Amino acid sequence: xxxxxxxxLALARLYAASMLQAADTPxxxxxxxxxxxDLGEILDSGSELAGFLTTPSLDAALRGRSIEKMFRGRCSDxxxxxxxxxxxxxxFGFVRQVIDAYRHLHEEKLGRIKVHVSTATAxxxxxxxxxxxxxxQFTGKTPELIESVEPExxxxxxxxxxxxxxxxxxxxxxxxLCEKLMDRASRxxxxxxxxxxx
Amino acid sequence: MKFKVDEITSVISEEIKHYRxxxxxxxxxxxxxxxxxxxxVYGLSNAMSSERLEFENGAFGQVFNLEENSVGVVILGxxxxxxxxDEVRRTGELLSIPCGEKLIGRLVDPLGRPLDGKGVIETPxxxxxxxxxxGIAERQPVNxxxxxxxxxxxxxxxxxxxxxxxxxxxxxxxxxxxAIDTIINQKGGDVICVYVAIGQKESTVVGxxxxxxxxxxxxxxxxxxxxxxDPAPLQYIAPYAGCAMAEYFMYQQGKATLCIYDDLxxxxxAYRQLSLLLRRPPGREAYPGDVFYLHSRxxxxxxxxRDEYGVVPKNTPDNSRDRSIVKKHPxxxxxxxxxxxxxVNGLYHRxxxxxxxxxxxxSLPDKANLKVHHFPDSxxxxxxxxxxxxxxxxVAAYIPTNVISITDGQIYLEPDLFFAGVRPAVNVGxxxxxxxxxxxxxxxKKIAGSLRLDLAAYRSLEAFAQLGTELDTATQKxxxxxxxxxxxxxxxxxxxxxxxxxxxxxxxxxxxxxxSLPVSEVLKFEQALLTHVRDEFPEIVGxxxxxxxxxxxxxxxxxxxxxxxxxxxxxxx
Numbered sequence: 014x015x016x017x018x019x020x021x022l023a024l025a026r027l028y029a030a031s032m033l034q035a036a037d038t039p040x041x042x043x044x045x046x047x048x049x050x051d052l053g054e055i056l057d058s059g060s061e062l063a064g065f066l067t068t069p070s071l072d073a074a075l076r077g078r079s080i081e082k083m084f085r086g087r088c089s090d091x092x093x094x095x096x097x098x099x100x101x102x103x104x105f106g107f108v109r110q111v112i113d114a115y116r117h118l119h120e121e122k123l124g125r126i127k128v129h130v131s132t133a134t135a136x137x138x139x140x141x142x143x144x145x146x147x148x149x150q151f152t153g154k155t156p157e158l159i160e161s162v163e164p165e166x167x168x169x170x171x172x173x174x175x176x177x178x179x180x181x182x183x184x185x186x187x188x189x190l191c192e193k194l195m196d197r198a199s200r201x202x203x204x205x206x207x208x209x210x211x
Numbered sequence: 212m213k214f215k216v217d218e219i220t221s222v223i224s225e226e227i228k229h230y231r232x233x234x235x236x237x238x239x240x241x242x243x244x245x246x247x248x249x250x251x252v253y254g255l256s257n258a259m260s261s262e263r264l265e266f267e268n269g270a271f272g273q274v275f276n277l278e279e280n281s282v283g284v285v286i287l288g289x290x291x292x293x294x295x296x297d298e299v300r301r302t303g304e305l306l307s308i309p310c311g312e313k314l315i316g317r318l319v320d321p322l323g324r325p326l327d328g329k330g331v332i333e334t335p336x337x338x339x340x341x342x343x344x345x346g347i348a349e350r351q352p353v354n355x356x357x358x359x360x361x362x363x364x365x366x367x368x369x370x371x372x373x374x375x376x377x378x379x380x381x382x383x384x385x386x387x388x389x390a391i392d393t394i395i396n397q398k399g400g401d402v403i404c405v406y407v408a409i410g411q412k413e414s415t416v417v418g419x420x421x422x423x424x425x426x427x428x429x430x431x432x433x434x435x436x437x438x439x440x441d442p443a444p445l446q447y448i449a450p451y452a453g454c455a456m457a458e459y460f461m462y463q464q465g466k467a468t469l470c471i472y473d474d475l476x477x478x479x480x481a482y483r484q485l486s487l488l489l490r491r492p493p494g495r496e497a498y499p500g501d502v503f504y505l506h507s508r509x510x511x512x513x514x515x516x517r518d519e520y521g522v523v524p525k526n527t528p529d530n531s532r533d534r535s536i537v538k539k540h541p542x543x544x545x546x547x548x549x550x551x552x553x554x555v556n557g558l559y560h561r562x563x564x565x566x567x568x569x570x571x572x573x574s575l576p577d578k579a580n581l582k583v584h585h586f587p588d589s590x591x592x593x594x595x596x597x598x599x600x601x602x603x604x605x606v607a608a609y610i611p612t613n614v615i616s617i618t619d620g621q622i623y624l625e626p627d628l629f630f631a632g633v634r635p636a637v638n639v640g641x642x643x644x645x646x647x648x649x650x651x652x653x654x655x656k657k658i659a660g661s662l663r664l665d666l667a668a669y670r671s672l673e674a675f676a677q678l679g680t681e682l683d684t685a686t687q688k689x690x691x692x693x694x695x696x697x698x699x700x701x702x703x704x705x706x707x708x709x710x711x712x713x714x715x716x717x718x719x720x721x722x723x724x725x726x727s728l729p730v731s732e733v734l735k736f737e738q739a740l741l742t743h744v745r746d747e748f749p750e751i752v753g754x755x756x757x758x759x760x761x762x763x764x765x766x767x768x769x770x771x772x773x774x775x776x777x778x779x780x781x782x783x784x
Binding site for chain 1: 222223226227230232234235236237238239240254255256257279280298331
């Protein structure tokens with residue numbers, strides 16, 4: 014999740030939507046996603062190339078020529094053209110947000126949804142299948158499970174789909190039980206009753 | 212205290228046995244950035260404006276800005292414990308605060324958490340922080356006085372229950388003193404007071420609480436404090452919290468309440484800070500565009516709620532609040548004018564409501580089994596005394612003009628008067644009460660009618676007299692009277708006057724009984740006169756207190772008492 018303002022996110026979504034529209038076949042859209050993912054990795058690596066692509070001090074025309082030389086023929090034309098437009102408009106600083114937005118829009122278009130699953134131990138196949146079918150039923154989309162193992166959950170499962178979080182972990186239940194007991198104790202203490210003292 | 216392990220075990224076992232594990236479903240977002248009491252949260256796409264949110268560290272937040280991909284949240288609590296990436300949960304509830312009798316006598320923060328070290332406040336009652344002000348039909352005009360105990364105010368700028376009277380002035384001109392005196396004056400009465408300290412020094416708040424305690428005023432007072440070291444969000448919600456606490460008594464118990472917001476300038480500063488941090492567009496003096504609404508929606512909540520009457524079975528207890536038992540007039544709104552109900556439920560609540568209900572009852576064949584019932588949760592009021600601090604007497608600044616236009620009058624305190632020893636330093640020329648006159652007691656209205664004009668004339672003549680010109684007798688007389696009245700209206704702090712004392716005192720002044728006294732003797736004479744009347748003529752005090760009227764007979768008696776006392780005082784002096 015990129016840390017940026019709503020205005021930047023809206024702008025990034027605009028570019029991403031245009032790129033998705035330009036990639037007119039599912040195959041082209043898929044290729045574009047792979048290319049953007051690779052670009053994202055280059056930018057995240059903090060290499061000199063990343064600096065070269067994002068520095069605002071560089072002349073846009075010079076960078077444009079370099080992009081042509083570096084990517085034309087190696088990547089799809091739609092990708093190279095999109096990068097050139099982004100460069101010409103001086104929006105290379107937002108390219109990470111554009112990648113995120115493209116990924117999100119692409120998934121949405123394909124009817125896919127990311128489902129984050131956290132468990133205390135690795136998820137058995139049977140449960141994975143069950144979870145996948147439940148998530149598909151719940152969202153009406155094709156779920157893409159992203160699994161993580163968190164031993165501090167003790168047992169059970171935590172599922173996160175978009176803004177929704179379903180917590181059925183042992184840690185959560187113990188926590189709420191503890192809260193309930195503390196609440197009861199403080200209430201009885203202040204009401205004058207002494208349930209646990211002579 | 213000795214703990215029994217087996218008892219603890221059994222309690223825990225019992226809880227575990229009855230524990231039903233359920234999947235916890237919540238809508239969550241993630242903190243994108245946090246600082247200065249505000250946070251931006253990614254997600255929470257269904258969050259409502261003003262909804263309460265919960266942060267991972269237990270702090271609460273309130274949704275402030277709804278943006279395309281994030282929500283701007285004001286954090287009510289420890290924002291230093293919140294970090295980027297923390298989970299934020301929706302609660303689906305608006306922010307609410309505890310209220311009820313248990314808060315009386317307590318010093319709490321704007322979330323109702325105790326600050327006085329007297330332990331947790333266990334109350335089953337809660338009220339929403341933001342509550343829509345009652346509509347026109349739910350109100351009644353201001354018609355009952357709220358005595359401040361300050362001669363200058365009760366006589367010339369009377370305040371009624373349900374009124375909003377602004378106290379405005381520069382720093383150190385006695386604004387808080389008027390508010391505190393008003394609270395102290397409610398002792399023995401039926402008014403619940405809420406004092407909201409916003410952005411004040413903790414030491415000042417301690418002083419106020421201590422003074423109220425010494426005067427026995429904490430028995431009916433709640434103090435809400437959001438100090439200057441508290442985060443801006445707490446200072447922003449403090450007046451709404453105080454208002455909600457008072458509303459409990461107004462709406463649930465039909466009681467009269469008094470809310471003091473000390474001061475709204477600092478609340479506006481806090482709101483400006485939050486708005487700028489959340490990148491709301493700044494307007495005049497960098498305040499956001501809705502700063503007027505910030506104060507208007509708060510002060511509109513102060514009002515006098517209508518009294519509700521209904522014809523009910525005779526055996527209905529006096530404390531019954533059940534409106535379903537009300538006998539409805541068969542003709543409803545087509546009933547004769549003098550017995551027509553005021554709403555579809557058969558209730559009577561206009562100014563003549565009680566009379567109309569009685570007329571209808573008297574016309575009923577089974578009237579022996581019925582009675583006119585006043586619903587005890589109706590007729591409450593909330594009087595607001597907002598305080599605004601001006602800079603160099605600049606009442607035309609943005610916030611002062613806003614609040615002046617919202618309130619039903621203002622008490623303007625002037626530094627020049629304050630330093631000249633006229634305390635309370637009320638400038639009667641520009642102070643006004645727009646609705647309080649209807650609520651003023653008849654006796655006070657009678658004797659203080661010309662007081663304001665006399666004092667205004669005195670002020671203009673005073674300037675003229677300073678030029679050293681020779682004055683005619685009439686003008687000199689007017690000046691002498693004015694000087695004595697100004698002296699008479701001086702009043703020490705924390706010594707509110709009851710109604711009878713005020714009437715006796717002002718009567719003596721306006722009827723010219725002080726004209727022959729040296730100005731320096733006026734206050735001494737007043738004290739002695741009041742003691743004399745209280746000790747020797749308790750029937751006069753009793754009648755004034757009871758009826759609030761000054762009949763010709765009583766005025767004659769009072770004149771005689773004062774004349775006799777003056778002779779005696781003169782000899783003694």
